[in-house]
Amino acid sequence: MASPTCTAPREGWKPEAAFKKDLEAQGYRIKNFKVTKGNCYEIYGTDKAGKKVEIYFDPVSGKALEQK
Numbered sequence: 001m002a003s004p005t006c007t008a009p010r011e012g013w014k015p016e017a018a019f020k021k022d023l024e025a026q027g028y029r030i031k032n033f034k035v036t037k038g039n040c041y042e043i044y045g046t047d048k049a050g051k052k053v054e055i056y057f058d059p060v061s062g063k064a065l066e067q068k
Contacts, residue, residue, distance in 0.1 A: 004056045004065040005038035013059040016041070022062065028053070040065060 014022075019041060020030055027048025036042050041057040054068040 003036050003038050003042070004040050006040040006058055006060075006065075008039075008058070008060045010039075010059075014062060019057070019059070019062065035059075 016033065020033055023030060023043065028043065028045055030043050030045040032044040034042050036056065039059070041059045042055070043057070044054050045052075047053050055064050056066045057064055
């Protein structure tokens with residue numbers, strides 16, 4: 001299954017550090033954070049309930065695009 005593709009230019013992306021801080025404020029614990037080949041943010045970690053998550057995000061809006 002292919003991961004989502006994000007097309008916004010990098011100049012408009014939310015900075016990685018600020019993005020991670022926002023997610024952590026929502027209760028996520030991030031074990032791995034990366035930019036995918038499709039130019040989206042992706043995290044591996046746990047949600048506030050401690051459940052393992054893999055989530056792709058739009059790097060501009062911060063909207064979750066897909067969760068596995």
